[in-house]
Amino acid sequence: MSKLILLFLALIPLLCSSFSPETPSDRRVLVLLDDFALKSSHSLFFNSLKSRGFDLHFHLADDPKIALQRYGQYLFDALILFSPTIERFGGSVDAAAILDFVDSGHDLVVAADSNASDLIREIATECGVDFDEDPAALVVDHSGYAVSATEGDHTLIASDDFIKSDVILGSKKIEATLFYDFSHYMRQAPVLFQGIGHSLNPTNSLVLKVLSASPSAFSANPKSKVTTPPSLTGSSISLVSVIQARNNARILISGSLSMFSNRFFRSGVQKAGSPIKHEKSGNEQFLNELSKWVFHERGHLKAVNVQHHKVGEANEPAIYRINDNLEYSVEVYEWSGSAWEPYVADDVQVQFYMMSPYVLKTLSTDGKGRYFTSFKVPDVYGVFQFKVEYEKLGYTSLSLAKQIPVRPFRHNEYERFIPAAYPYYGAAFSMMAGFFVFTAVHLYSK
Amino acid sequence: MARSSSKDAQDLFRALWSAYAATPTNLKIIDLYVLFAVFTALIQVVYMALVGSFPFNSFLSGVLSCVGTAVLAVCLRIQVNKENKEFKDLAPERAFADFVLCNLVLHLVIMNFLG
Incomplete structure (x- = not known):
C-alpha cells in the first residue's frame, strides 16, 4: 500500500x-x-x-x-x-x-x-x-x-x-x-x-x-x-x-x-x-x-529578465533625465520541445516609445540569448515605454512594454556660465560700472 | 552740383557742431554716456549675428541693459536741461535721484535675467 x-x-x-x-x-x-x-x-x-x-x-x-x-x-x-x-x-x-x-x-x-x-x-x-x-x-x-x-x-x-x-x-x-x-x-x-x-x-x-x-x-x-x-x-x-x-x-x-x-x-x-x-x-x-x-515544440519564444540602467550604473532607476545614456537588455529563449534554448536573431528591436517611437534600435546579441543595446534618451520629457514588439513568421509574438518616466534638467543641472555669453555678461557689468563712473562725474562736474 | 551739396553738408555739420558746443558740460557728459551705451548695444547685436542666438536670455539682458541705460540717461537729460520749460519746477537733484533709483531697479532685473 x-x-x-x-x-x-x-x-x-x-x-x-x-x-x-x-x-x-x-x-x-x-x-x-x-x-x-x-x-x-x-x-x-x-x-x-x-x-x-x-x-x-x-x-x-x-x-x-x-x-x-x-x-x-x-x-x-x-x-x-x-x-x-x-x-x-x-x-x-x-x-x-x-x-x-x-x-x-x-x-x-x-x-x-x-x-x-x-x-x-x-x-x-x-x-x-x-x-x-x-x-x-x-x-x-x-x-x-x-x-x-x-x-x-x-x-x-x-x-x-x-x-x-x-x-x-x-x-x-x-x-x-x-x-x-x-x-x-x-x-x-x-x-x-x-x-x-x-x-x-x-x-x-x-x-x-x-x-x-x-x-x-x-x-x-x-x-x-x-x-x-x-x-x-x-x-x-x-x-x-x-x-x-x-x-x-x-x-x-x-x-x-x-x-x-x-x-x-x-x-x-x-x-x-x-x-x-x-x-x-x-x-x-x-x-x-x-x-x-x-504543438509548440518549435518557434515558441519567451522574453525574460528585462533590464535597463544608466551607462556605468547597475541599478534600474525609477526615472531618467533627458539626454541620459542608458543600456537596455532582454533575454529571449526559444522552446525546443524539451528545454529553453537561446534564440539567436539579428532583427530584435527595442522602441523607446511615447505615442510614437522616439528611438528604434536593433538589439545586438551575444548568441546566448541576451540582447542588448545602449542609446541616448531623447531631448523630450514625458512618460515613455521600452517596447519590444517582435513578430516573425512562424514564431510566437513577443510583446513587452515597460513604462519609465523621463524628466527635464533640474534648474541646477544647467551650465552656470556659458562661454558664448561672456560678451553679454561683460556688457551688463560694464553698464553697471559705467553707471558708477557717470554718477561720480555727473555729481562732481559742476 | 555734387561738390556744392557736399559743401552744403560740411556747412551744415559745422553749424550743428558750433551750436552743440554751446551745450552745458553736464549735458555733454550725459550724451557721451548715451553714446557709450548705444555703442555697446550695437557690438552685442553684431556679436549675436556672428555667434548665433544661443543664450538668448543673456543676449536680451545684455542689450536691454544698454538700451535701458540709454533711455534712462536721455530721461535724465530732458529733466536737467535748463532750457526745457516743461520740467522747470522739478529740481535737478530730484531728477538725479529718480535716475539712480531706476538704474538700481534696471540692473537688478538684468542680473536676474542674465544667468
Missing part, C-alpha cells in the same frame, strides 16, 4: 505537466475520429506524436461523453479533428466550444476531406480558411499529379510548393537522396495530397499557406465535365494552411485526411513529368515537422 502511495506521489509531477508558460509544448491531446479504423490506418502519425511524449485520447466524434472542459478547466491542450464527415459532435462540444478552446490558447488540427461536413467547414471558415463550396469538388492537377499504376483522375497530387520557413517546416529539408544519371542529387520529395482545396480569407492576416497547389491545379468535380470555370484555380489554392492566432494558439488545416495515412506516408512518389522516383513521399517528414510547430 505504501509503495502505491509512493508511486502516486512520484507520478504527481508527470500528471501535472500540462500546458504552462514554463513548458509550452502541449501534453494532452484529444483526437476525435469518424471511425476507430483511422487509429490503425493513420498509426504512423499517431505513433510519432506518442513517441514525442504526447498523451493521445482517442474518441469517436459523436461519442456523447466527450468534453473539452470540466469545472471551467480545459482537459486537453490540443485537439485533433480527424472526423471530416461529422455533422454534430457528441457531448457538449460544438463549433463555438472549439473556437473558445482556441481562443483560450489551445491548438487545433483539422483535416477535412471530400464530403466534408458543414460543421468542419464552419470551423475552418472561422479560422480564415474557406473550403470549396462544391461538396463534390476535389483538387485536380493534370500536370502535377503523382504517377501511379492506374491512370486515375489526377486527384492524387504531388506538391512541393512549401512555405519558405525553417521554423514552421523544420531546418532539415524534406529531401530524398537519389542516384540518378551517375550524379548525386538532393531533391525534395513531394508531398502526396488527395482532397479538397481551400482559399485563404484575404482579410485574415494570420493565416498562412504552407503547402499550395501548382499553377495548373483547379478545384472541380473530377467525375463530371468542367463546364463553368472552377471557383478555385492555380496556386491560390491552398492544400495545407496554418494559423497562429494573436494569443499564440496554433491551428493546422488540411484539405486531406488521407495525407496523414500510413499508405501515403509509406508510398513512393513520382511527380508527373519528372524522371525522379522518390522511394518515400515527403508526407511523413512534412506532417511530423508541421505537427511539432503546431
Whole structure:
C-alpha cells in the first residue's frame, strides 16, 4: 500500500505537466475520429506524436461523453479533428466550444476531406480558411499529379510548393537522396495530397499557406465535365494552411485526411513529368515537422529578465533625465520541445516609445540569448515605454512594454556660465560700472 | 552740383557742431554716456549675428541693459536741461535721484535675467 502511495506521489509531477508558460509544448491531446479504423490506418502519425511524449485520447466524434472542459478547466491542450464527415459532435462540444478552446490558447488540427461536413467547414471558415463550396469538388492537377499504376483522375497530387520557413517546416529539408544519371542529387520529395482545396480569407492576416497547389491545379468535380470555370484555380489554392492566432494558439488545416495515412506516408512518389522516383513521399517528414510547430515544440519564444540602467550604473532607476545614456537588455529563449534554448536573431528591436517611437534600435546579441543595446534618451520629457514588439513568421509574438518616466534638467543641472555669453555678461557689468563712473562725474562736474 | 551739396553738408555739420558746443558740460557728459551705451548695444547685436542666438536670455539682458541705460540717461537729460520749460519746477537733484533709483531697479532685473 505504501509503495502505491509512493508511486502516486512520484507520478504527481508527470500528471501535472500540462500546458504552462514554463513548458509550452502541449501534453494532452484529444483526437476525435469518424471511425476507430483511422487509429490503425493513420498509426504512423499517431505513433510519432506518442513517441514525442504526447498523451493521445482517442474518441469517436459523436461519442456523447466527450468534453473539452470540466469545472471551467480545459482537459486537453490540443485537439485533433480527424472526423471530416461529422455533422454534430457528441457531448457538449460544438463549433463555438472549439473556437473558445482556441481562443483560450489551445491548438487545433483539422483535416477535412471530400464530403466534408458543414460543421468542419464552419470551423475552418472561422479560422480564415474557406473550403470549396462544391461538396463534390476535389483538387485536380493534370500536370502535377503523382504517377501511379492506374491512370486515375489526377486527384492524387504531388506538391512541393512549401512555405519558405525553417521554423514552421523544420531546418532539415524534406529531401530524398537519389542516384540518378551517375550524379548525386538532393531533391525534395513531394508531398502526396488527395482532397479538397481551400482559399485563404484575404482579410485574415494570420493565416498562412504552407503547402499550395501548382499553377495548373483547379478545384472541380473530377467525375463530371468542367463546364463553368472552377471557383478555385492555380496556386491560390491552398492544400495545407496554418494559423497562429494573436494569443499564440496554433491551428493546422488540411484539405486531406488521407495525407496523414500510413499508405501515403509509406508510398513512393513520382511527380508527373519528372524522371525522379522518390522511394518515400515527403508526407511523413512534412506532417511530423508541421505537427511539432503546431504543438509548440518549435518557434515558441519567451522574453525574460528585462533590464535597463544608466551607462556605468547597475541599478534600474525609477526615472531618467533627458539626454541620459542608458543600456537596455532582454533575454529571449526559444522552446525546443524539451528545454529553453537561446534564440539567436539579428532583427530584435527595442522602441523607446511615447505615442510614437522616439528611438528604434536593433538589439545586438551575444548568441546566448541576451540582447542588448545602449542609446541616448531623447531631448523630450514625458512618460515613455521600452517596447519590444517582435513578430516573425512562424514564431510566437513577443510583446513587452515597460513604462519609465523621463524628466527635464533640474534648474541646477544647467551650465552656470556659458562661454558664448561672456560678451553679454561683460556688457551688463560694464553698464553697471559705467553707471558708477557717470554718477561720480555727473555729481562732481559742476 | 555734387561738390556744392557736399559743401552744403560740411556747412551744415559745422553749424550743428558750433551750436552743440554751446551745450552745458553736464549735458555733454550725459550724451557721451548715451553714446557709450548705444555703442555697446550695437557690438552685442553684431556679436549675436556672428555667434548665433544661443543664450538668448543673456543676449536680451545684455542689450536691454544698454538700451535701458540709454533711455534712462536721455530721461535724465530732458529733466536737467535748463532750457526745457516743461520740467522747470522739478529740481535737478530730484531728477538725479529718480535716475539712480531706476538704474538700481534696471540692473537688478538684468542680473536676474542674465544667468
